[in-house]
Structure formats: structure tokens, C-alpha cells
Amino acid sequence: MAEEDKSAELLKEKANNYFKDKDYDNAIKYYSEAVEANPTNAVYYSNRSLAYLRTECYGYALADATKALEIDKNYIKGYYRRATSNMALGKFKAALKDYETVVKVRPNDKDAKMKYQECNKIVKQKAFEKAIASDEIKKSVVDSLDIENMTIEDEYTGPKLEDGKVTAKFMNDMVEWFKDQKKIHRKCAYQILISAKDLLSKLPSLVEITLKETEKITICGDTHGQFYDLLHIFNLNGLPSPANPYLFNGDFVDRGSFSLEVILTLFGYKLLYPDCFFLLRGNHETDNMNQMYGFEGEIKAKYTAQMFQLFSEVFQWLPLCQCISGKVLVMHGGLFSEDGVTLDDLRKIERNRQPPDSGPMCDLLWSDPQPQNGRSVSKRGVSCQFGPDVTERFLTENKLDFIIRSHEVKPEGYEVTHNGKCITVFSAPNYCDQMGNKGAYIHLRGSDLKPEFHQFTAVPHPNVKPMAYANSLMQMGMM
Amino acid sequence: MAARQPFTDSDTADEAVRATCDDATTCKRFASSKGYWKDPYIQYFVRSVGERKAPEINRGYYARVRGVNNLLDKFVRKTDCNCQIINLGAGLDTTFWRLKDENLMPKKYFEVDFPTVVARKIHNIKTKPPLSKPLIETHSSDSLLLDGHSLDSDRYCIIGLDLRDVVTLDEKLRRFQLNPELPTLLLSECVLVYMNPAQSSKLLHWAAETFHTAMFINYEQANMVDRFGQVMVENLRRRQCNLAGVEACRSLDSQKERFLQTGWEHADALDMMTVYGLLPQDDLARIESLEFLDEKELLQQLLQHYCICWANKDKLRLGLSQLSF
Numbered sequence: 128m129a130e131e132d133k134s135a136e137l138l139k140e141k142a143n144n145y146f147k148d149k150d151y152d153n154a155i156k157y158y159s160e161a162v163e164a165n166p167t168n169a170v171y172y173s174n175r176s177l178a179y180l181r182t183e184c185y186g187y188a189l190a191d192a193t194k195a196l197e198i199d200k201n202y203i204k205g206y207y208r209r210a211t212s213n214m215a216l217g218k219f220k221a222a223l224k225d226y227e228t229v230v231k232v233r234p235n236d237k238d239a240k241m242k243y244q245e246c247n248k249i250v251k252q253k254a255f256e257k258a259i260a261s262d263e264i265k266k267s268v269v270d271s272l273d274i275e276n277m278t279i280e281d282e283y284t285g286p287k288l289e290d291g292k293v294t295a296k297f298m299n300d301m302v303e304w305f306k307d308q309k310k311i312h313r314k315c316a317y318q319i320l321i322s323a324k325d326l327l328s329k330l331p332s333l334v335e336i337t338l339k340e341t342e343k344i345t346i347c348g349d350t351h352g353q354f355y356d357l358l359h360i361f362n363l364n365g366l367p368s369p370a371n372p373y374l375f376n377g378d379f380v381d382r383g384s385f386s387l388e389v390i391l392t393l394f395g396y397k398l399l400y401p402d403c404f405f406l407l408r409g410n411h412e413t414d415n416m417n418q419m420y421g422f423e424g425e426i427k428a429k430y431t432a433q434m435f436q437l438f439s440e441v442f443q444w445l446p447l448c449q450c451i452s453g454k455v456l457v458m459h460g461g462l463f464s465e466d467g468v469t470l471d472d473l474r475k476i477e478r479n480r481q482p483p484d485s486g487p488m489c490d491l492l493w494s495d496p497q498p499q500n501g502r503s504v505s506k507r508g509v510s511c512q513f514g515p516d517v518t519e520r521f522l523t524e525n526k527l528d529f530i531i532r533s534h535e536v537k538p539e540g541y542e543v544t545h546n547g548k549c550i551t552v553f554s555a556p557n558y559c560d561q562m563g564n565k566g567a568y569i570h571l572r573g574s575d576l577k578p579e580f581h582q583f584t585a586v587p588h589p590n591v592k593p594m595a596y597a598n599s600l601m602q603m604g605m606m
Numbered sequence: 607m608a609a610r611q612p613f614t615d616s617d618t619a620d621e622a623v624r625a626t627c628d629d630a631t632t633c634k635r636f637a638s639s640k641g642y643w644k645d646p647y648i649q650y651f652v653r654s655v656g657e658r659k660a661p662e663i664n665r666g667y668y669a670r671v672r673g674v675n676n677l678l679d680k681f682v683r684k685t686d687c688n689c690q691i692i693n694l695g696a697g698l699d700t701t702f703w704r705l706k707d708e709n710l711m712p713k714k715y716f717e718v719d720f721p722t723v724v725a726r727k728i729h730n731i732k733t734k735p736p737l738s739k740p741l742i743e744t745h746s747s748d749s750l751l752l753d754g755h756s757l758d759s760d761r762y763c764i765i766g767l768d769l770r771d772v773v774t775l776d777e778k779l780r781r782f783q784l785n786p787e788l789p790t791l792l793l794s795e796c797v798l799v800y801m802n803p804a805q806s807s808k809l810l811h812w813a814a815e816t817f818h819t820a821m822f823i824n825y826e827q828a829n830m831v832d833r834f835g836q837v838m839v840e841n842l843r844r845r846q847c848n849l850a851g852v853e854a855c856r857s858l859d860s861q862k863e864r865f866l867q868t869g870w871e872h873a874d875a876l877d878m879m880t881v882y883g884l885l886p887q888d889d890l891a892r893i894e895s896l897e898f899l900d901e902k903e904l905l906q907q908l909l910q911h912y913c914i915c916w917a918n919k920d921k922l923r924l925g926l927s928q929l930s931f
Contacts, residue, residue: 156736187646506902561837561838561908562903562907
């Protein structure tokens with residue numbers, strides 16, 4: 128062995144010892160020196176890759192594993208390392224390919240087989256979520272829960288459902304409990320979710336209601352986990368009741384710190400007043416958004432991953448749009464990427480799924496109005512932006528007067544565009560604790576169906592970090 | 607001297623300012639680990655990647671890091687590395703190590719921050735070979751000059767002091783071989799805003815007086831007079847973090863004015879939304895695909911309330927005014 132090789136080996140040994148002692152910084156240092164002394168040895172890169180994995184430097188781990196394989200494409204450990212790095216980076220398909228390679232070369236390696244199977248499971252699961260999955264293929268969390276035999280400990284002094292039913296008293300008690308930042312028992316949460324799923328699944332994708340002359344409905348936009356602002360709306364505008372119907376137009380969760388409290392309150396009222404309390408799905412009632420913007424993290428922290436799974440199932444049954452008195456159409460996002468969509472098309476949407484990448488279901492949750500005529504590529508990278516002419520044509524063809532949607536934060540809490548035919552309402556004031564915007568809600572009277580706007584500002588809330596990422600309040604100022 | 611009472615208001619305020627060093631570092635740690643940019647050294651200052659940060663925060667830091675580095679690198683190249691860099695309020699910044707890797711080292715790189723921050727940084731440097739090795743390699747003798755609050759080597763020097771005390775700043779920098787004749791780049795990222803206008807003016811004035819050929823890059827808030835700005839001030843106040851210098855952050859013009867009025871010849875400023883659009887498009891496309899941003903408005907608002915302002919004096923006629931995005 129040449130002199131450099133010998134010293135490189137010594138450096139590697141040194142690094143290995145540091146690694147055994149869990150001193151990863153020094154391990155990396157000495158692997159790096161070994162690499163410098165002998166840059167043609169795949170093992171050094173591979174070992175350093177593992178050390179990087181331990182210090183969560185997944186990008187570097189991947190780079191090292193790749194380099195190791197460039198040097199020696201038969202180096203099995205290199206495939207292992209690369210697969211692990213890709214797993215950590217969420218690139219499951221890429222990881223699977225490498226595990227497959229290892230299994231082919233080492234058919235008797237139990238560990239390799241196990242890792243392959245685990246990774247394969249994840250890839251398949253993601254494929255299912257992407258594909259048009261019907262209920263038969265995907266098992267519901269409901270089937271694996273045994274609610275009847277779930278017991279509530281004596282120590283629990285919080286609200287409980289009465290005979291498994293939501294009552295007005297329960298709702299008041301639950302809201303008070305939440306205000307004090309307390310959790311309801313998981314059995315109660317599950318009961319609410321199971322009943323909500325049951326109720327929502329019987330609704331059409333396009334809900335149709337008619338307001339009597341003397342009736343009015345309050346339409347709210349995004350609330351995004353801002354529980355104390357939601358309570359403020361109830362203070363200003365009255366609690367939900369048969370005489371005081373509400374429609375919440377999606378994006379109930381994510382970004383705000385109290386998404387759980389918001390959604391359980393909204394589901395609770397839906398169960399209590401099914402015919403005068405309405406919920407529509409927003410783009411944040413989806414797995415991708417929940418994973419990134421806090422809701423999944425919040426549920427996992429406060430309850431379990433299984434409960435988040437159930438939330439996900441319930442979200443899939445939320446109706447997509449609502450037609451009021453045959454004249455006003457409400458949806459979270461907006462209108463469509465193509466002309467010719469009818470109310471009948473919307474009724475027929477099979478919504479029990481994650482939204483597809485395109486099509487009417489996607490547009491309902493994702494599109495935005497634009498001032499100019501025609502359609503444009505969306506600033507969001509999904510769906511489209513639609514102009515006043517698109518709105519006009521759609522309304523005319525479907526004999527509607529105007530649409531109400533949400534989805535975009537507005538400084539005044541609402542905005543009227545497209546000559547009054549496209550109204551945006553947003554009900555999360557001072558969004559993310561930083562935008563300084565007002566919130567708004569709309570009164571729609573059965574007598575004239577003319578929107579009446581009410582604005583409100585943010586109220587204080589306990590300083591709790593959202594679950595999936597540190598609060599913008601803390602990073603505010605990019606200091 | 608009268609005995610100081612423990613935990614005065616200014617102590618709390620200073621402590622809050624020091625804490626912003628951690629905010630910046632953890633955000634940079636997270637963003638770089640996600641692949642927004644490469645920083646192999648930051649892990650030696652903060653081990654764990656930490657909690658997830660919102661996508662708009664990651665993109666904001668990307669713009670900040672790329673924007674500042676863009677101007678800084680141009681300055682170093684313009685002077686053929688025959689220059690000095692002084693990073694005021696440097697925190698746990700890793701630029702020195704980056705410049706060494708990229709063969710863009712100035713003649714000497716100075717960092718200044720509060721003593722407790724500097725003490726931490728020195729400790730990290732001392733105990734992590736990837737940080738100390740570059741210093742030792744570029745130092746002529748066997749030992750570095752080191753005490754609790756300062757470290758000096760041939761090419762890198764870090765000093766603990768209060769930036770509001772310009773007399774001490776000048777004295778200590780000169781003691782560690784600051785050369786006022788060399789073209790000098792001064793850099794401050796979210797530093798001036800924590801001093802009152804009189805204090806920051808003194809600092810800018812000192813710099814203009816001391817160096818005849820120099821550039822000052824200032825990254826901090828701008829356009830603060832609207833609702834968003836008020837909310838930011840309020841949020842920070844609740845953390846006992848006072849933006850004592852927010853007056854100069856009224857607009858891009860006020861940011862430029864503060865330089866023109868303290869002896870600088872020329873000043874430019876761009877808000878970060880503009881800077882974001884001027885960054886290399888292909889890398890921008892790459893980072894935008896790293897994480898999906900649900901509400902572009904949040905990023906826009908954030909970027910519009912920060913700016914990079916850069917000023918110069920150019921006795922040597924190096925053409926410093928040409929340096930831009």
C-alpha cells in the first residue's frame with residue numbers, strides 16, 4: 128500500500144472510533160482528511176455519509192453516498208447509504224430503486240429485504256393516495272377503532288357527549304374547555320369525527336339550500352386555526368342556531384396554532400345543527416397541505432397519527448360547493464380552467480379523495496380571480512386564474528347571480544371584483560400574526576340576496592407555537 | 607461609576623437583541639439543510655436542524671443570503687481581494703469560511719458582536735476543527751491570540767464589544783491591525799435597527815471618516831410605515847425586542863439618506879422583492895420547487911418590508927458605484 132493509502136486508512140480508523148463514540152463531528156473531520164489523502168476510496172465517502180445522516184445533514188449524506196457509488200458501482204453499502212439519505216429527504220421512489228439493487232445482489236440479506244419492504248409500503252401508500260382510490264381499497268380508521276370499549280378515566284373532568292350525541296350544552300362546555308387550552312378526551316374527539324364522517328358522506332358534492340324571505344345566512348371565509356378569532360365572530364354575530372345559520376368556506380386548519388380547536392368546534396356545530404350549519408372543503412383540508420402547514424403536526428402532538436388519518440378521511444367527505452336559493456354559488460377557490468362546467472357536473476363530482484392535479488374538483492379548491500379577461504397560469508402553480516368574462520359566462524349558463532369564494536387574504540377582509548359577480552371573503556384577521564389584515568363575514572338575506580359585509584379585527588390569543596413549524600411570530604423580522 | 611442595577615430595561619432589550627442571533631442561525635440552519643443553499647459550517651454553530659420553518663421564511667432567508675453575498679463577492683473581486691471586511695453584529699455567520707473555500711478571502715476579515723455572542727463563537731471555533739483549521743492554516747505563527755472575548759489571527763479577527771461604543775470599536779479594530787488605507791467593506795444585517803438613530807449615525811459617520819474607499823452593505827427592515835410594519839413592531843415589542851432604529855426604516859429613501867447624511871458619497875437601495883426577482887433565475891426555480899408555498903402574499907409582504915441598502919465612498923476611483931445586482 129502506498130504511503131498516502133496507509134495514512135488514509137489510519138485516518139479512517141480514527142474516524143471510525145470517533146463514530147463509535149458518537150462523536151460525529153470528529154468522525155466527519157477525519158473521514159474528510161482520509162478523503163483528502165485518498166480520494167479514490169469509496170468506503171470513506173460511504174462512512175462519512177453515515178456520519179452526516181446522524182447529524183441530519185441529509186443533502187451531504189446523499190452527495191457522499193452518490194460519490195461512493197461513482198467510484199465503485201458495486202459497493203453495496205453505498206446503495207444502502209444513498210437509499211437511507213433519500214428516505215430522509217422523502218424521496219421514497221429513489222430509495223426503493225437502491226434497496227431493490229441491494230436485494231438483487233444479496234437475496235439472503237434479511238435486513239435488506241426488510242428495508243425494501245418497508246420502503247415499498249410507503250411508496251405504494253403514496254401511490255394509492257395519488258390514484259383514484261375508492262373506499263374498498265383503502266381501509267378506514269373507523270374499522271380499527273373500538274369506540275364502545277374506549278373508557279374515559281375518572282380523572283377526566285372535561286366535556287363528554289351525551290349518549291354519543293352533540294348537544295348545545297356540550298358545545299358550550301367544549302368551547303370553554305378549549306379556551307382554557309385544555310384537550311377533550313380522545314374518545315370524544317373520535318365520536319365527533321366518526322359522526323361527522325357519517326353525516327358528511329351522505330351530503331352531495333354540491334349542497335343546495337333555499338333561504339326563506341325572512342332568513343339570513345352568515346358566510347365566513349378562511350379561519351386557519353385562529354380559534355380565538357372564531358370565537359370573536361360568534362361574539363359579534365351570535366352563536367350558530369337554527370335562527371342564525373352559518374357557512375364556513377374552507378381552510379379551517381393549518382398555519383394557526385389552534386387548528387384542532389377550530390375544526391372540532393365546526394364539526395360539533397355541524398352535528399348539532401346539520402340543516403343550518405354548513406362546511407365546505409378548502410385546499411387546506413388535504414393531506415399535502417396538512418403535512419406542511421401544521422395541522423398534521425398538531426394532531427400528532429395532541430393525539431395520534433391515527434387520529435390525523437381519521438381527520439383526513441373526514442375532510443375527504445366535505446362538500447365542495449354550495450348553491451343558495453339557486454342564485455349564489457359558494458366555493459373555496461373559484462371557477463374553472465375550462466368553459467362549459469354546469470351545476471350538474473359539480474353535483475356529480477366524486478369527491479371522496481385527495482383533489483386531483485387538475486379538473487373541476489381541483490379548480491373549486493384552488494383557482495383565483497384575476498382582473499383581466501380570459502384565463503392565466505396560476506401564481507400558485509396549481510389550477511388557474513380566471514377573468515370577469517369567465518365568471519360572466521359561467522353565471523349566465525347556470526342562471527346564477529354571483530359567486531362567493533375565499534382562499535386569498537385581503538387587507539379589508541373581503542373584496543368585490545368582476546363587477547360585483549365575484550366576491551372574496553376571508554375571516555382570519557392578522558393572518559399568521561403578521562399580515563395586519565381585517566377579517567370579514569357576509570350576511571346574505573333570503574329577501575334580496577344582496578351581500579352585506581361586516582369587518583372585524585384580531586383578538587389576542589395565547590402565545591402557542593403552531594405544531595409543524597416555529598411560529599412566524601418568532602421568526603418575524605428575519606433577524 | 608454608580609453601581610448598575612441588575613436587569614435594567616436596556617439589559618432586557620440587549621438580551622433580546624442577542625437572542626435574534628439564535629433566530630437567524632436556526633433559520634439559516636434549517637433552510638440550508640433543506641437545500642436552499644450550501645453552508646457546510648453552520649452545523650458547527652448549531653448542531654440540530656431544529657423545527658420546521660414556514661416556506662416563506664426559508665425563501666426570505668435565501669434572498670437575504672444570496673443578495674448580500676452577491677454584493678459582497680463583487681466587492682472582493684473588484685478589489686482583487688486586496689481589501690478588508692468588517693461584519694458588524696456578525697452573530698454566528700459563516701461567511702469567512704465560505705470565502706476561504708471559494709478563494710475569495712480579503713486581506714483580513716473582522717467580526718464584531720456583543721461579548722457574550724463572541725465568546726460563544728470563539729468557543730465553537732476553538733472546539734470544532736473544521737472551523738479552527740482554516741484559521742490556523744492562514745496564520746503565520748503557531749498560536750492564535752485568544753482571550754475570553756476576542757480572537758485574532760492573520761486573516762480572521764473577532765472582537766466582543768458594544769457597537770454603540772464607537773470609540774472602543776475604533777480602538778480595538780486598530781489594535782488588531784485594521785488598515786484604514788485598504789478598501790473596506792462593512793456589513794450589517796439587522797443590526798442598526800436595534801440602535802437608536804443617534805447611535806447608528808455615529809457608527810456610519812465613524813466608518814465614513816475612517817475609510818476613504820469603502821462600501822457599506824446594510825440589510826434590514828424598510829417600508830415600515832404600513833399596517834404590516836406596525837404589526838411587526840408590535841410582535842417584536844412583545845418579545846421585549848425594540849426596534850429603536852425603526853425611524854430610518856420608513857422607506858428605501860430614508861435608508862439611503864442615513865448614509866448620505868453621514869459622509870457617504872453614494873447610496874442605493876432595493877427592497878427584497880426586487881432583489882428576489884434579480885437573483886439568477888435558474889437557481890430561483892430550483893429553490894421554489896423545494897417546498898410548496900401556499901400563500902404567495904405572505905412571501906411578498908415579508909420581502910417588501912426588508913431591503914438591502916449599499917453605500918460607498920470611492921477616493922481610489924475603483925468604480926464602486928457600478929457594483930449592483
